[in-house]
Amino acid sequence: MSVSSAYSLDANVFIEAARRYYAFDLVPRFWTSLEELARDGRICSVDRVVQELERGKDVLAGWAARDFAHGFARTDTTEVLTEFRTVMAWMSRQAQFSDAVKQQFAGVAAGWIVADARTNANVVVTMEHLPADALRRVPIPNACSAFEVRYVNTFEMLRELDVRLA
Numbered sequence: 737m738s739v740s741s742a743y744s745l746d747a748n749v750f751i752e753a754a755r756r757y758y759a760f761d762l763v764p765r766f767w768t769s770l771e772e773l774a775r776d777g778r779i780c781s782v783d784r785v786v787q788e789l790e791r792g793k794d795v796l797a798g799w800a801a802r803d804f805a806h807g808f809a810r811t812d813t814t815e816v817l818t819e820f821r822t823v824m825a826w827m828s829r830q831a832q833f834s835d836a837v838k839q840q841f842a843g844v845a846a847g848w849i850v851a852d853a854r855t856n857a858n859v860v861v862t863m864e865h866l867p868a869d870a871l872r873r874v875p876i877p878n879a880c881s882a883f884e885v886r887y888v889n890t891f892e893m894l895r896e897l898d899v900r901l902a
Contacts, residue, residue, distance in 0.1 A: 741858055744858040754795065760796075770807070773897060779897075780858070783808045783810055785808065816852050850876065
């Protein structure tokens with residue numbers, strides 16, 4: 737990873753952590769680490785992700801709006817919009833996916849994460865895997881691979897950033 741790269745977090749990074757292994761009441765240091773890393777410009781996410789998190793109307797949604805608001809980049813810039821159109825053009829050429837799956841991908845934050853990562857040379861962080869034969873949904877790693885955008889999971893990001901939760 738280059739020095740200027742940051743990590744761009746997908747919604748599932750926040751959701752899985754909150755619901756499974758880094759619950760707010762069990763591992764508060766994970767959440768304060770994310771806040772600090774975002775303030776330092778080492779991680780970010782996009783405004784489309786916070787919109788997905790707000791639908792939960794839970795502790796995570798409150799934290800995102802209150803404590804991590806500084807970490808959500810705007811996607812309405814000319815550069816990101818241009819990259820998003822490129823990602824969507826790629827998506828439209830993927831014969832393995834139905835029109836419904838393509839519409840679903842266009843309506844969530846996934847394409848915006850990839851577009852933002854391409855714009856800013858960021859590393860995408862997602863808990864999704866790369867199944868080349870996916871049919872029911874478009875995994876972010878598939879789009880990342882198509883555009884040679886590096887992606888890692890939450891644990892790889894934490895190791896690479898030398899985050900210690902103890």
